[in-house]
Amino acid sequence: MPNSLDQRVAVCTGTFDPVHLGHIDIIRRGSKLFDWLVVGVGDNPEKAPFFSAEERVALVKEVVKPFANVEVRAFDGLAVKFVRDLKARIMLRGLRTLSDMEYEFTMSLMNFNLDPDLETIFLMAREEYSHVSSTFLRQIASFGGDLNKFLPPVVKEALEKRIRERGGR
Ligand code: ADP
Numbered sequence: 062m063p064n065s066l067d068q069r070v071a072v073c074t075g076t077f078d079p080v081h082l083g084h085i086d087i088i089r090r091g092s093k094l095f096d097w098l099v100v101g102v103g104d105n106p107e108k109a110p111f112f113s114a115e116e117r118v119a120l121v122k123e124v125v126k127p128f129a130n131v132e133v134r135a136f137d138g139l140a141v142k143f144v145r146d147l148k149a150r151i152m153l154r155g156l157r158t159l160s161d162m163e164y165e166f167t168m169s170l171m172n173f174n175l176d177p178d179l180e181t182i183f184l185m186a187r188e189e190y191s192h193v194s195s196t197f198l199r200q201i202a203s204f205g206g207d208l209n210k211f212l213p214p215v216v217k218e219a220l221e222k223r224i225r226e227r228g229g230r
Contacts, residue, residue, distance in 0.1 A: 062097060062132060062147065070149040071182065074101035074140040078110045079216050080121045081198055083190035087155035090184055092128045098153070100125065101136045101143050111199055111223060124213050141176045150179055157186040157194070 062070070071091055077084060077100075091098045102118045104110065110117070118135050125131045136143040144152055152172065154165055169181035186193075193211050202208060202220045212220065 062099065068096040069151070070097045070099065070147065071095040071151040071153040072099045072101055072140075072144045072147060072149050073153040074103055074136070074143065076105045076108070076110065076195065077102050077117050077121050078105075078108075078112055078195045079117065079198070079212070079220055080124055081190075081193055081195060081211050081216065082213065083155065083157070083186055083193040083211075084121075085124055085213070086187055086190055087153070087184050088125060088131060089128065091153045092131050095151070095153075096130060098128075098131045099147055099149065100131060100133045101140065102133065103136050103138075103140060103143070112219070116219070120216050120219060123215050139175070141172050141179055144179055145176060152179060152181045154181055154183050155186050156183045157191045 071094070073088060073091055075084065088098065088100060100121055102114060102121055104114060112120070114135050118133055122133045125133060140152065144150070152169075154169075156162055156165055165181075165183065172179055172181060190211075198208060198211055198220070201211075202224050208217045208220065
């Protein structure tokens with residue numbers, strides 16, 4: 062992580078349960094817009110994760126290897142605090158649909174209230190990924206559907222293995 066103040070650092074947080082091509086597209090595009098991009102892998106307190114935090118971090122690390130200015134870290138608690146602790150000021154998010162928009166708009170207002178020095182920057186999802194979510198991919202995997210279009214091979218294998226361990230296909 063660079064410590065010079067002229068470096069533009071952005072932070073992209075999420076659960077990444079698991080990371081998919083929609084996430085990777087946002088990370089790739091973000092890595093071109095900023096000098097340094099930290100991907101923060103957190104927990105959603107309302108959902109029991111399919112993969113442990115360590116597993117999710119390991120998968121994200123694996124798939125961001127091609128991007129030299131991207132770093133992956135686990136975090137606990139509030140995303141704004143994580144961003145602050147990194148001394149960054151920009152939160153990067155992806156927007157898929159109108160329903161995402163409502164949720165993300167509310168969340169960015171909430172984050173702005175929690176810390177007015179932070180700005181949230183949104184990138185529109187590419188059309189081919191705009192319907193892709195980790196939740197759907199877990200469901201498709203549990204019914205044995207084709208995941209090749211949405212997941213890198215290493216993530217696909219990990220997801221299929223986890224489904225088998227859970228007694229699915
Ligand atoms: P969360 O658990 O906070 O919803 P996710 O792990 O699902 O987080 O997503 C992390 C980030 O990636 C969020 O900014 C989310 O909007 C974005 N994202 C998720 N899926 C896609 C997609 N298919 N295309 C673009 N951005 C996406």
